Amino acid sequence: MTKRQSLHGEWSSRWAFILAATGSAVGLGNIWKFPYITGENGGGAFVLVYLVCIAAVGIPIMIAEILLGRLGRRSPINTMRYLARQARANPRWQYLGWIGVLAGFLILSYYSVIAGWALAYVFRLGAGTFSGADAETVQAAFDGLLASPEILLAWHTIFMLMTMLVVARGVRSGLEAAVRFLMPLLFVLLAIMVGYAMSTGAFMEGVRFLFQPDFSKLSGTAVLVAMGHAFFTLSLGMGAIMIYGSYLPEKASITQASFYIAGADTLVALMAGLAIFPIVFANGMEPGAGPGLIFVTLPIAFGNMPAGALFGTLFFLLLVFAAWSSAISLIEPAVTHLVEDHGHSRIKACLWAGLATWLLGIGTVLSFNWGSEWTLFGKTFFDLLDFLTANIMLPLGGLFIALFAGWVLARRDSERELGDGWGYRAWRFTVRYVSPLAVFIVFLRSIEVI
Ligand code: PFF
DSSP: OOOOOSSSSSSSSHHHHHHHHHHHSSHHHIIHHHHHHHHTTTSHHHHHHHHHHHHIIIIHHHHHHHHHHHHHHHHHHHHHHHHHHTTTTOOGGGGHHHHHHHHHHHHHHHHHHHHHHHHHHHHHHTTTTTTTOOOHHHHHHHHHHHHOOOHHHHHHHHHHHHHHHHHOOSSSTTHHHHHHHHHHHHHHHHHHHHHHHHHHHHHHHHHHHHOOOOOOOOOHHHHHHHHHHHHHHHHHHHSSSHHHTSOTTTEEEHHHHHHHHHHHHHHHHHHHHHHHHHHHHHOOOOTOTTTTHHHHHHHHHHSSTTTTHHHHHHHHHHHHHHHHHHHHHHHHHHHHHHHHOOOHHHHHHHHHHHHHHHHHHHHHHHTGGGGGGOBTTTTTTHHHHHHIIIIHHHHHHHHHHIIIIISSOOOHHHHHOOOOSSSHHHHIIIIIIIHHHHHHHHHHHHHHHO
16 A cells, blocks of 8 residues: 555644544543443443453554554545555445544534533632532532523533634644643642542542442443443544544554553543542432533532632633543544545635534533423433434444454555554454454343343
């Protein structure tokens, strides 16, 4: 296969790629979603399945996705089209790219609404709204936010504007620089939160909840949610990591980068869990409270710790930044597609993609208030989008990425990019057999329950 160059530029270094991909991976998924789905699915056993999925499915598929991106160096659609042609395989492989573009668009439409909650909380904490607050006050404040579609819509609009602004400027300027110091800061603040959680008196209860598996609490759906989340949190299965990989310089090690990214991502999620559950238990709250979990727990901590308003504001601000660097990668596949295949300028592509996403986001805004009764299979619009994307589309996308990299791509191509040691053989075996089988079995198990 001949070497190709990306039409959209390249990262300035291997580190820039690792930071940007970590920026994509670390986001609401780690700090907002991981704790609440862990709470809903009973704790320890769920966390264990999630960790196994990261190791056995997530990391190998991340390597595969970056590899395909760097070989194709185009939008996920054109990358798959090109790689399939090179391998003389069925041109329908390009649909993998299409599913990815669609999934990114669907995810961003609700991701932006939730990021809007975090934005609202930056200002609430900054105003000292929660000082000395108890669980009931904090819950009432959150319920009040959800009940106001116009406020949710305003924050959703602001977040979408922020996202499209950076995407319009291109990946390199802006994003690289921002992620460089924001990620470490987020880490430090999480460590402070874990420190606070240790002082609540319920720290060990939180640790047991997270790490002591009780398999009787593990349903078929829980296994599906854990696997879906492994894809979601690592930004896999929809071309985000593929497009970032397409900007990766030739010499950088894909395997090493994947381990760094997955390691940092998992650490942030576990720290978020360690910060949140002790506060939940110390205040007699419900771990299964659902999507509002961090918004009804953390403000209690901030309201009752020294300099809490300052730390709280900073914390939600960093959460917004983490969401921002993920949001950008969610829409990048669609934007590159519009630029490559429809001849739009980057700015025009951003306008169209952003507008469509914003419009769809209104559905999620309404699903928390006026439209909370509009359900299908007992799920609201937001729940449906979340389930469809995270638990179905991303694992399916990942499954096909693994199959393509393991079975369709010529061995000499993957070997040349990844090196030919035992690590390579282990990876190849995993993407050929282990990851596809794991995804398949989890799907089968969950169909019985759905
Ligand atoms: N990984 C992000 C998070 O955990 O918040 C969400 C995400 C970003 C999912 C990009 C998928 C994606 F392509």
